[in-house]
Amino acid sequence: MSSLVQGKLVKCDGSNVSNGYVVLEFGNQILFSEVTNGDFQFSAVRCSNEADFSVRGYDLDNLQSTGNLNYTFGTPTTNLGIVPVCSALTEYIVYQFKQNGVVYPPRYIFEGITAKPDPLNPNFDLAIIGKPLDDAQYYILLGFNTTVPGSYSNNELDLSILHTVGNSSSWLHFYTENDNFASYNLSQFGGVGEYIDVSFHGSGLTNGSPIEVNGYAHVLRDQ
Structure with missing residues (x-):
């Protein structure tokens, strides 16, 4: 019915x-x-x-x-x-892409957020993953190899995002490889059940064209 x-x-x-x-x-x-x-x-x-x-x-x-x-x-x-x-909202991740001068609308993730060690990314002390189970077009991974508040770049961060435009989706990986760059400012890293606050930036090339992303995460630490 x-x-x-x-x-x-x-x-x-x-x-x-x-x-x-x-x-x-x-x-x-x-x-x-x-x-x-x-x-x-x-x-x-x-x-x-x-x-x-x-x-x-x-x-x-x-x-x-x-x-x-x-x-x-x-x-x-x-x-x-x-x-x-x-x-x-209890926790959220917000980020926005700019590609070839075009600024895309912000992306919001409010559900499917975890902040804990990730066995698939053992090189990092903790990974924040935003993966709403109901929307395959949205996925973001921030992997940290430090828990001390401060500003960091490149090898201290793995920033990977599934970027979707229309019906086309592609993975973007921002770190030292492939002329890409990533940085973040970790302003708070609480204990389990407390908040992690971090702003992040990534820039590089995708299919030969420049792209950048800026975002912010306010999430509860799970482990």
Whole structure:
């Protein structure tokens, strides 16, 4: 059966969210809807025994979230009404590409973030990985070989990002090889359960054209 889910995402001051999106989950399915002047809408095809669902809304301008909200499907339409976005995000990674003079919109990762030693990258003391399970177009790895706050470059950092333009995706690796460069400023490195704050930069060539990325990570340390 098919159910229509709709609502309006608003900021704490009551104004509409203009730059944001909503995630809907039920059963094994994950759906996305970008907001238009606050409005969002899903068409969910579900089984009769899949009665419950959850939504999470995000305000990208203010880095805020609704948190997880639980509902029950109505038939044929479920109107969620006004959904306020007022909670600061627990952790996030934000980065932006510039290629051939074109500045791409920022990329945001709020879920699927880990900060712990990575057995696939044993040369680094800790790796921050942003890998939303629901979106293969977004993936970032920051590997550190130091835990002392300060500014570092090249061999002290592995910055790898999956860069997607349209239907084309390619891996970008920023470190000393292939004329690429990477640097970062580690402003805070907390204990387990505390925050790691780091800004990062990468530059180099991809298919012969210059590209650079700048970003920031505010994440909780897992191990």
